[in-house]
Amino acid sequence: MQFDSLQSLIAMNGYGAYVWSSYLVFLVVIAALVLGTRLQYRRIVLDQQRLARIETRKASERKTQNESGS
Amino acid sequence: MSTTLLEARQLYCERDDRVLFSGLDLSVGSGDIVRIAGPNGSGKTTLLRILAGLNLSFEGDLNWHGYPLHGQRDWYQANMLFLGHRAGITASLTPLENLRCWVDMRRPQREASLWEALADAGLEGYEDIPSAHLSAGQQRRVALARLYLSTEPVWLLDEAFTAIDQGAVKVLESLISSRAAQGGAVVLSTHHRLQLGECRVLELGGA
């Protein structure tokens, strides 16, 4: 282990700010991508589930109308 | 037996997730007139643009003289005239210049026949003023003049003559029937009630 204590790890003899900020930005960007993908997925699935429910309800209404009508 | 010029087999097309038509067959031989009918948004324009080779997003195959159309594009376009909703008239050019540019790109003709075509289309005296000053009906007549000049066997007219008056409609009917009589083929969609001789009607949007 190159650094003997947590403080020296964070300080990284003076370069800590640059190294950790880079890794932080990397983490933030990847997290944003993953979150974006997940939200996109959830939105699509929810939309289609709602649509499917509407259609099945409409289909059942039409069926009851036909039965009552004929 | 009329040779089949343009043939479409099992055409399937879907647009903003509605199936416009599927399994559509259409065979257009010389002497045929086919009118595409159907409510607005039933895919008339899309079908005509597919037949014209403009719209490539469809399944099924399209043959010209028996050969697949996408391989014969230049040959097909040399023998096909397509007129769409927009007349294709450049506002800053005069009708004569518009006509000359259009004809020179396809089959150059004598200057005199340009004047005759414009006169036939009822644009006497308007040949030299910029098209911007013409009314919409008159601009359509410049497109009509193209039909006079056209020697192409196949015409695809997609509601190409919306703003023209009654007199011009008569002219259009005679042009179409004479084109079919001379062995050409016309596929059109139109709002006008055209009295055309024997004309097959292809109904779209029936589903």
Next chain:
Amino acid sequence: MWQWFHKLGSPKWFFGIAGRLIPWLGFGALMLLGVGIVWGLLFAPADYQQGDSYRIIFIHVPSAYLGQSLYVAMALAGAVGLIWRMKMADTFIAATAPVGAALTFVALFTGAVWGKPTWGTWWIWDARLTSMLLLFFLYLGVMALRRALEDPENRARASAILTLVGVVNIPIIKFSVEWWNTLHQPASIRMTEAPAMPASMWVPLLICAIGFHLLAGWLILMRMRNEILHRERRARWVRNWVLSQ
């Protein structure tokens, strides 16, 4: 082989395959990146010249490399889409563009931050950083063009054409920026190629690189599945799948 290639084109088959691959890719990326980054940050020796600032290399080099190879992959998909009219190709482009742009941005940011301790300025017009900036614009261009065109067919064909034109220009851009850089850049502060690295440095780098590839694959496959669900939303199998979720 041909039959496999055509099966790749069917969204339903691809959806299934991607579904099975995604957990493995995700787990693999997590493992490799975890090991690689911890090793690089904590255990790799400091660089005798740059001190510890070189540790940024473990995310800078892989993301720069991926940023570029993803654009080339998009161009290949564009070519396949144009020649064989395969809809899946456009799904790939739609899924990859944001991932490529994000990785190129990471490479740009880390490259700039790395420049600060080494040369005292936040941004140096170094050859590789500048061409990465232009690559970033290329990605933004593809995404902006896709957003501007509503018709899916036009969007597919336009982004295929743009990526192909882009991939032809990438070597030209790199060559001219490299040449321009040597002209204006005094040799001393030229960003050196990865210095001859001892094994204790390039092993974690290699692990991180593989980890990055798995990460990109994981993200792209997930986004492709979303794209497929959206495009094939009227298909029966999508409806059943959605209702079963």
Next chain:
Amino acid sequence: MQPESRTPVTLTDAGSGLTRAGMTTFHRELLIAFREKQDVINPLVFFLLIVSLFPLGISPETEFLREAGAGIIWVAALLAILLSLNMLFRNDYADGYLEQWVLSPQPLAMMVLVRVSAVWVASVVPLLLLVPLLGLMLHLPADRIGVLALTLLMGSPVLLLIGAIGAALTVSVRNSGMLLALLMTPFYVPVLIFGTGAVTAFGEGASITGHLAILGAMLVLTIVLAPFAIAAGLRMSVANG
């Protein structure tokens, strides 16, 4: 009203009348440029405007202007050409002529090349004629203005052809000015680098044949490849009208 159309129905094979069609396209483009002067004047004024801003914005001293002058003029020319791009296809797309033009039996890539060269003559050559005047405004020595004009002469067709690819792709998009700039800037960088590089090299007395050779190579590459991309872009934009 003559009901019968005089012209007989004839089936022709393709591939005839290419030169005539090319001449017509070239002539038509110049005619429209002459009639719609505004489309030609806008890039000129824009070019003049940008160049005259730099001395005001940075510093009017001769020493700075002489060194930065070539770069300023090159960037201004690049932006002016970017501005004149939508003159290429936009009006024809709006009134429907682009459809007819794409459907003409001539090979589209050739026609596109003729059309872009006509626009180059109509709107970019006036820019080049303005370069000596602007060079003097920026205190550039006469011989350096000559080299600058030469590099612009070789570089501007490349800028226009590559820009035309973007114009063809975005012709169906409303207000696509900014999109076009974003799409095309990365592809303009190599031309800009070698264009200005030649002038600075000439300023330092070095030989510029290398730069001109590379600019020439880019010109030839673009003339050969760009028309196909432009034609594909136009076919895409015209597809559903």
